[in-house]
Amino acid sequence: MSENVFDIQRRIGEVFKIHGQPTPQPQFDEGATEYRQRLLCVAKHLLPREHVWAGVDIRRQPERAFDSIERALVGDQIAAFKAPVGKLREFSEVCPRTGRVTTRFFGDPEDCWGVFAGPTVRRAQFTPGVGRGSDSPQYKAAVAAFEHEQGLAFQALAEQRAAAGLR
Numbered sequence: 001m002s003e004n005v006f007d008i009q010r011r012i013g014e015v016f017k018i019h020g021q022p023t024p025q026p027q028f029d030e031g032a033t034e035y036r037q038r039l040l041c042v043a044k045h046l047l048p049r050e051h052v053w054a055g056v057d058i059r060r061q062p063e064r065a066f067d068s069i070e071r072a073l074v075g076d077q078i079a080a081f082k083a084p085v086g087k088l089r090e091f092s093e094v095c096p097r098t099g100r101v102t103t104r105f106f107g108d109p110e111d112c113w114g115v116f117a118g119p120t121v122r123r124a125q126f127t128p129g130v131g132r133g134s135d136s137p138q139y140k141a142a143v144a145a146f147e148h149e150q151g152l153a154f155q156a157l158a159e160q161r162a163a164a165g166l167r
Contacts, residue, residue, distance in 0.1 A: 003032045003033075003036070004014040004032065005032050005035055008032060008036045008039065009023055009025075009035075009039070009069065009079050011074065012036070012039040012040065012043055012070060012073075012074060013039075014045075014074055014078060015046060015073065015077045015078070016043070016073055017091075017093075017149065018077065018078060018089075018091060019046050020079040020144060021046075023039070024038065024039060024042060032064075033063055036045060036066055036070075037058060037059060037066070040058050040066065040069055040070060040073060041058050043073050043074070043077070044056070044058055046071060046072070046077065047076070047077065048080075051076065052072070052074060053069065053072055053076075081106060082106045083106070083107075084106070084108055085107065085108055086107050086108060086111060087107050087108075087111055087112065088105045088106070088107040088108070088109065088111065089105065089106050089107050089114045090103060090104075090105055091103070091104050091106060092104075110149070114139070
């Protein structure tokens, strides 16, 4: 199966894009298989040291294993990048149909914005009961006063409209 160098660059280039690096270009005398192998080797170095493929020499793997290696490397790195942990990471991409640039952020917003939050304040729990909350005399007096003020304001507005000859 003969692959196009541009398809390889587009697929594996996602790994470089999320790390903010340009995708290496194919060399003059390099075929599609060699280019794919080189990109996978370079992308492997962007993995964390504890990753399964981090210690594997990709150059010694058969060509038929490249599909599974590529799926693992690209898939794991994109999943790790989009995980909601750690610092916020910016990811911008251009829609191929519209040309519109979309920027998304991945990571834990609390990690970034938490320093601006004030101290956490514990509130007392409200327990309704007799003489508390809406049953309390203070609450009922406040509601009655508010309703009385609203009634007076409405009555004054009606009188002003009547004096002006409005309905």
